[in-house]
Amino acid sequence: MIHTAEVLIILLQFLLLVTAPLFLIRALVQIFSDRTDVPFVRTPRAMFPAIASALDIQPFDIVYELGSGDGGFLLWCAERYPNAKFTGIERNPLLYRYSEWRKKRSGRHNLSFVYGDIFSEEYAAARKIYCYLLNPVMDRFLPKLERTFHGTLASRAFRFSTKEPERTVELTSKKGGHGEHLLHIYDFS
Numbered sequence: 001m002i003h004t005a006e007v008l009i010i011l012l013q014f015l016l017l018v019t020a021p022l023f024l025i026r027a028l029v030q031i032f033s034d035r036t037d038v039p040f041v042r043t044p045r046a047m048f049p050a051i052a053s054a055l056d057i058q059p060f061d062i063v064y065e066l067g068s069g070d071g072g073f074l075l076w077c078a079e080r081y082p083n084a085k086f087t088g089i090e091r092n093p094l095l096y097r098y099s100e101w102r103k104k105r106s107g108r109h110n111l112s113f114v115y116g117d118i119f120s121e122e123y124a125a126a127r128k129i130y131c132y133l134l135n136p137v138m139d140r141f142l143p144k145l146e147r148t149f150h151g152t153l154a155s156r157a158f159r160f161s162t163k164e165p166e167r168t169v170e171l172t173s174k175k176g177g178h179g180e181h182l183l184h185i186y187d188f189s
Protein backbone atom coordinates (compact mmCIF):
# COMPACT_ATOMS: atom_id res chain seq x y z
CA MET A 1 0.00 0.00 0.00
CA ILE A 2 1.34 3.49 -0.88
CA HIS A 3 1.44 5.95 2.04
CA THR A 4 0.47 9.64 1.74
CA ALA A 5 4.08 10.61 2.59
CA GLU A 6 5.38 8.55 -0.37
CA VAL A 7 2.88 10.19 -2.72
CA LEU A 8 3.98 13.62 -1.46
CA ILE A 9 7.66 12.77 -2.00
CA ILE A 10 6.96 11.57 -5.56
CA LEU A 11 4.99 14.76 -6.24
CA LEU A 12 7.80 16.92 -4.85
CA GLN A 13 10.41 15.12 -6.96
CA PHE A 14 8.24 15.62 -10.05
CA LEU A 15 7.84 19.33 -9.28
CA LEU A 16 11.61 19.72 -8.83
CA LEU A 17 12.29 17.91 -12.09
CA VAL A 18 9.94 20.23 -14.00
CA THR A 19 10.92 23.55 -12.37
CA ALA A 20 14.70 23.09 -11.97
CA PRO A 21 15.51 23.57 -15.70
CA LEU A 22 13.32 26.70 -15.80
CA PHE A 23 15.15 28.20 -12.80
CA LEU A 24 18.49 27.32 -14.39
CA ILE A 25 17.59 29.00 -17.72
CA ARG A 26 16.30 32.09 -15.88
CA ALA A 27 19.52 32.30 -13.81
CA LEU A 28 21.70 31.95 -16.92
CA VAL A 29 19.77 34.71 -18.76
CA GLN A 30 20.22 37.01 -15.73
CA ILE A 31 23.97 36.21 -15.48
CA PHE A 32 24.47 37.22 -19.12
CA SER A 33 22.33 40.34 -18.50
CA ASP A 34 25.36 41.79 -16.67
CA ARG A 35 26.85 42.60 -20.07
CA THR A 36 23.82 44.65 -21.10
CA ASP A 37 22.47 48.08 -20.19
CA VAL A 38 18.97 46.81 -19.36
CA PRO A 39 17.86 43.47 -17.87
CA PHE A 40 15.59 41.21 -19.88
CA VAL A 41 11.87 41.76 -19.30
CA ARG A 42 9.60 40.51 -22.05
CA THR A 43 6.87 42.61 -23.70
CA PRO A 44 3.67 40.55 -23.40
CA ARG A 45 2.34 39.05 -26.63
CA ALA A 46 -1.07 40.63 -26.00
CA MET A 47 0.56 44.05 -26.61
CA PHE A 48 2.10 43.17 -30.01
CA PRO A 49 -0.92 44.18 -32.18
CA ALA A 50 -1.21 47.61 -30.49
CA ILE A 51 2.56 48.26 -30.85
CA ALA A 52 2.56 47.22 -34.54
CA SER A 53 -0.48 49.38 -35.18
CA ALA A 54 1.05 52.41 -33.38
CA LEU A 55 4.21 52.00 -35.50
CA ASP A 56 1.93 51.89 -38.58
CA ILE A 57 4.03 49.15 -40.23
CA GLN A 58 3.68 49.31 -44.02
CA PRO A 59 4.19 46.42 -46.51
CA PHE A 60 7.81 47.35 -47.43
CA ASP A 61 8.88 48.93 -44.15
CA ILE A 62 12.25 48.38 -42.45
CA VAL A 63 11.75 47.84 -38.74
CA TYR A 64 14.40 47.52 -36.00
CA GLU A 65 14.10 46.51 -32.37
CA LEU A 66 16.71 47.78 -29.92
CA GLY A 67 17.38 44.96 -27.48
CA SER A 68 15.16 42.34 -29.11
CA GLY A 69 15.19 39.94 -26.13
CA ASP A 70 13.71 36.55 -27.02
CA GLY A 71 12.72 37.81 -30.48
CA GLY A 72 9.00 37.40 -29.79
CA PHE A 73 7.79 40.76 -31.10
CA LEU A 74 9.75 40.66 -34.37
CA LEU A 75 8.81 37.03 -35.05
CA TRP A 76 5.18 37.97 -34.61
CA CYS A 77 5.56 40.96 -36.96
CA ALA A 78 7.57 39.03 -39.59
CA GLU A 79 4.70 36.56 -39.96
CA ARG A 80 2.08 39.28 -40.35
CA TYR A 81 4.04 41.61 -42.65
CA PRO A 82 5.82 39.22 -45.08
CA ASN A 83 7.13 42.02 -47.34
CA ALA A 84 8.56 44.20 -44.58
CA LYS A 85 12.06 43.58 -43.15
CA PHE A 86 12.77 43.19 -39.45
CA THR A 87 16.08 43.39 -37.58
CA GLY A 88 16.61 42.78 -33.88
CA ILE A 89 19.77 43.77 -32.03
CA GLU A 90 20.55 41.87 -28.86
CA ARG A 91 23.66 41.80 -26.67
CA ASN A 92 22.73 38.92 -24.36
CA PRO A 93 24.26 35.86 -26.09
CA LEU A 94 21.68 33.42 -24.73
CA LEU A 95 18.74 35.54 -25.87
CA TYR A 96 20.39 36.12 -29.26
CA ARG A 97 20.93 32.35 -29.79
CA TYR A 98 17.39 31.63 -28.67
CA SER A 99 15.90 34.19 -31.13
CA GLU A 100 18.07 32.78 -33.94
CA TRP A 101 16.76 29.29 -33.15
CA ARG A 102 13.16 30.57 -33.12
CA LYS A 103 13.72 32.35 -36.42
CA LYS A 104 15.10 29.19 -38.10
CA ARG A 105 12.19 27.16 -36.76
CA SER A 106 9.73 29.75 -38.14
CA GLY A 107 11.29 29.58 -41.63
CA ARG A 108 10.94 33.36 -42.06
CA HIS A 109 13.38 35.11 -44.40
CA ASN A 110 12.31 38.71 -43.72
CA LEU A 111 13.84 38.70 -40.26
CA SER A 112 17.38 38.84 -38.90
CA PHE A 113 18.93 39.06 -35.46
CA VAL A 114 22.26 40.76 -34.84
CA TYR A 115 24.41 39.83 -31.87
CA GLY A 116 25.68 43.25 -30.89
CA ASP A 117 25.45 46.48 -28.98
CA ILE A 118 22.70 48.92 -29.95
CA PHE A 119 25.25 51.76 -29.69
CA SER A 120 27.51 50.22 -32.35
CA GLU A 121 24.87 49.52 -35.02
CA GLU A 122 23.67 51.78 -37.86
CA TYR A 123 20.07 52.93 -38.22
CA ALA A 124 20.08 54.97 -41.43
CA ALA A 125 18.12 52.22 -43.26
CA ALA A 126 15.50 51.87 -40.52
CA ARG A 127 12.08 53.50 -40.86
CA LYS A 128 10.48 52.24 -37.64
CA ILE A 129 12.09 51.34 -34.30
CA TYR A 130 10.62 49.59 -31.26
CA CYS A 131 12.37 49.58 -27.89
CA TYR A 132 11.75 48.76 -24.25
CA LEU A 133 14.86 50.06 -22.50
CA LEU A 134 15.37 52.53 -19.63
CA ASN A 135 15.33 56.37 -19.50
CA PRO A 136 19.15 56.83 -19.10
CA VAL A 137 19.87 54.39 -21.93
CA MET A 138 17.40 56.23 -24.18
CA ASP A 139 19.02 59.56 -23.34
CA ARG A 140 22.46 58.17 -24.20
CA PHE A 141 21.04 56.86 -27.46
CA LEU A 142 19.23 60.06 -28.52
CA PRO A 143 22.21 61.85 -30.19
CA LYS A 144 22.82 58.84 -32.44
CA LEU A 145 19.15 58.72 -33.44
CA GLU A 146 19.04 62.44 -34.17
CA ARG A 147 22.11 62.14 -36.39
CA THR A 148 21.21 59.02 -38.33
CA PHE A 149 17.58 57.92 -38.00
CA HIS A 150 14.62 59.21 -40.04
CA GLY A 151 11.35 57.65 -39.02
CA THR A 152 9.12 56.68 -36.10
CA LEU A 153 10.28 55.26 -32.77
CA ALA A 154 7.93 53.60 -30.29
CA SER A 155 9.17 53.14 -26.73
CA ARG A 156 7.34 51.08 -24.13
CA ALA A 157 7.21 52.75 -20.70
CA PHE A 158 10.38 54.86 -20.94
CA ARG A 159 10.91 58.31 -22.45
CA PHE A 160 13.67 60.65 -23.57
CA SER A 161 14.14 63.40 -21.01
CA THR A 162 14.76 66.14 -23.62
CA LYS A 163 12.37 65.12 -26.41
CA GLU A 164 8.59 65.07 -26.25
CA PRO A 165 6.64 62.17 -27.75
CA GLU A 166 4.24 62.97 -30.61
CA ARG A 167 1.65 60.94 -28.72
CA THR A 168 1.30 58.29 -26.05
CA VAL A 169 -1.06 55.33 -26.29
CA GLU A 170 -2.29 52.91 -23.63
CA LEU A 171 -1.36 49.31 -24.38
CA THR A 172 -3.56 47.94 -21.60
CA SER A 173 -5.81 49.38 -18.91
CA LYS A 174 -3.77 47.55 -16.21
CA LYS A 175 -1.26 50.16 -15.04
CA GLY A 176 2.40 49.21 -14.46
CA GLY A 177 4.60 50.83 -11.78
CA HIS A 178 6.99 52.29 -14.40
CA GLY A 179 4.32 53.07 -16.99
CA GLU A 180 4.72 49.67 -18.69
CA HIS A 181 1.15 50.04 -19.97
CA LEU A 182 2.18 53.07 -22.07
CA LEU A 183 3.78 53.35 -25.49
CA HIS A 184 5.44 56.67 -26.38
CA ILE A 185 5.63 57.47 -30.10
CA TYR A 186 8.43 59.78 -31.32
CA ASP A 187 8.81 61.39 -34.72
CA PHE A 188 12.38 61.61 -36.13
CA SER A 189 11.43 62.46 -39.72
Ligand SMILES: C[S@@+](CC[C@H](N)C(=O)[O-])C[C@H]1O[C@@H](n2cnc3c(N)ncnc32)[C@H](O)[C@@H]1O
Pocket (backbone or CB within 6 Å): 033, 036, 037, 038, 039, 040, 041, 042, 043, 065, 066, 067, 068, 069, 070, 072, 073, 089, 090, 091, 092, 095, 116, 117, 118, 119, 131, 132, 133
Ligand atom coordinates in the same frame (compact mmCIF):
# COMPACT_ATOMS: atom_id res chain seq x y z
C1 LIG B 1 13.54 45.15 -21.14
S1 LIG B 1 14.25 43.97 -22.25
C2 LIG B 1 13.12 44.08 -23.63
C3 LIG B 1 13.21 42.89 -24.54
C4 LIG B 1 12.31 42.99 -25.77
N1 LIG B 1 12.55 44.23 -26.48
C5 LIG B 1 10.87 42.92 -25.39
O1 LIG B 1 10.24 43.98 -25.35
O2 LIG B 1 10.37 41.82 -25.11
C6 LIG B 1 15.70 44.87 -22.84
C7 LIG B 1 16.55 44.04 -23.76
O3 LIG B 1 17.60 44.86 -24.26
C8 LIG B 1 18.81 44.09 -24.27
N2 LIG B 1 19.92 45.07 -24.18
C9 LIG B 1 20.24 45.86 -23.13
N3 LIG B 1 21.29 46.65 -23.43
C10 LIG B 1 21.65 46.35 -24.71
C11 LIG B 1 22.67 46.84 -25.58
N4 LIG B 1 23.50 47.80 -25.19
N5 LIG B 1 22.73 46.33 -26.82
C12 LIG B 1 21.86 45.36 -27.23
N6 LIG B 1 20.87 44.84 -26.45
C13 LIG B 1 20.77 45.35 -25.19
C14 LIG B 1 18.69 43.19 -23.05
O4 LIG B 1 19.53 42.06 -23.13
C15 LIG B 1 17.21 42.83 -23.09
O5 LIG B 1 16.96 41.70 -23.85
